[in-house]
Amino acid sequence: xxxxxxxxxxxxxxxxxxxxxxxxxxxxxxxxxxxxxxxxxxxxxxxxxxxxxxxxxxxxxxxxxxxxxxxxxxxxxxxxxxxxxxxxxxxxxxxxxxxxxxxxxxxxxxxxxxxxxxxxxxxxxxxxxxxxxxxxxxxxxxxxxxxxxxxxxxxxxxxxxxxxxxxxxxxxxxxxxxxxxxxxxxxxxxxxxxxxxxxxxxxxxxxxxxxxxxxxxxxxxxxxxxxxxxxxxxxxxxxxxxxxxxxxxxxxxxxxxxxxxxxxxxxxxx
DNA sequence: ATGACTGGCCGTGCCAGA
Numbered sequence: 001x002x003x004x005x006x007x008x009x010x011x012x013x014x015x016x017x018x019x020x021x022x023x024x025x026x027x028x029x030x031x032x033x034x035x036x037x038x039x040x041x042x043x044x045x046x047x048x049x050x051x052x053x054x055x056x057x058x059x060x061x062x063x064x065x066x067x068x069x070x071x072x073x074x075x076x077x078x079x080x081x082x083x084x085x086x087x088x089x090x091x092x093x094x095x096x097x098x099x100x101x102x103x104x105x106x107x108x109x110x111x112x113x114x115x116x117x118x119x120x121x122x123x124x125x126x127x128x129x130x131x132x133x134x135x136x137x138x139x140x141x142x143x144x145x146x147x148x149x150x151x152x153x154x155x156x157x158x159x160x161x162x163x164x165x166x167x168x169x170x171x172x173x174x175x176x177x178x179x180x181x182x183x184x185x186x187x188x189x190x191x192x193x194x195x196x197x198x199x200x201x202x203x204x205x206x207x208x209x210x211x212x213x214x215x216x217x218x219x220x221x222x223x224x225x226x227x228x229x230x231x232x233x234x235x236x237x238x239x240x241x242x243x244x245x246x247x248x249x250x251x252x253x254x255x256x257x258x259x260x261x262x263x264x265x266x267x268x269x270x
Numbered sequence: 271a272t273g274a275c276t277g278g279c280c281g282t283g284c285c286a287g288a
Contacts, residue, residue: 023276072278175288213288
């Protein structure tokens with residue numbers, strides 16, 4: 001796709017867990033058109049790299065970088081600008097066969113590095129899956145530290161499977177002992193912020209009881225029983241440009257929806 | 271109402287998700 005070198009203005013960066021891109025392609029295409037973003041990180045595409053619907057998404061004007069896997073997980077990065085320095089998997093992922101991280105340098109007028117994240121769920125906790133979640137978060141922290149040393153604008157956007165605060169879910173009594181809210185999970189998330197990263201929604205909005213996920217079960221959407229687990233963490237150079245965050249809640253009310261909705265950070269001029 | 275789902279897969283139930 002051609003990069004319009006004359007373009008200046010806001011840069012819209014989104015994250016969205018689509019819960020299978022094949023089962024939902026028409027919906028995904030409609031939502032992508034409506035949210036009008038420059039960069040979109042997709043999670044749970046649930047297809048192998050070669051099976052990604054490149055043509056349909058390129059038709060919307062996006063370049064695609066895809067790190068796929070059969071049946072489970074899988075992440076993709078869509079960009080209206082050229083992509084460079086594509087990385088698939090976190091450093092230290094040797095022997096980890098789960099496709100949960102993709103990163104690229106987005107060649108906007110001011111280049112921005114973007115990492116797309118599908119952090120492990122971690123249930124049941126305690127157990128092997130929870131240990132994997134925490135070790136994955138530790139590897140992410142180590143990589144974030146390396147990126148921060150570059151002193152460049154970057155965003156780590158994705159499904160963090162982390163409820164940061166009690167008010168980021170509909171009833172903390174229900175979620176307190178879940179892998180998404182356990183102290184060890186929150187502390188690992190907090191360590192990312194202590195490195196110097198800014199959680200975009202918290203910084204730009206911060207309201208309680210704003211959600212990005214509603215379970216398919218038990219009428220959770222109709223009852224407003226949601227949780228906020230999809231986040232964008234910004235480097236200082238990106239956080240300085242943060243203007244607003246939008247949660248595209250409308251996507252949850254569509255036919256055949258994903259259980260997550262897009263979360264969008266708007267960055268102003270560099 | 272102690273109820274209520276969805277996607278992928280060589281599958282007619284099970285695993286995984288959150």
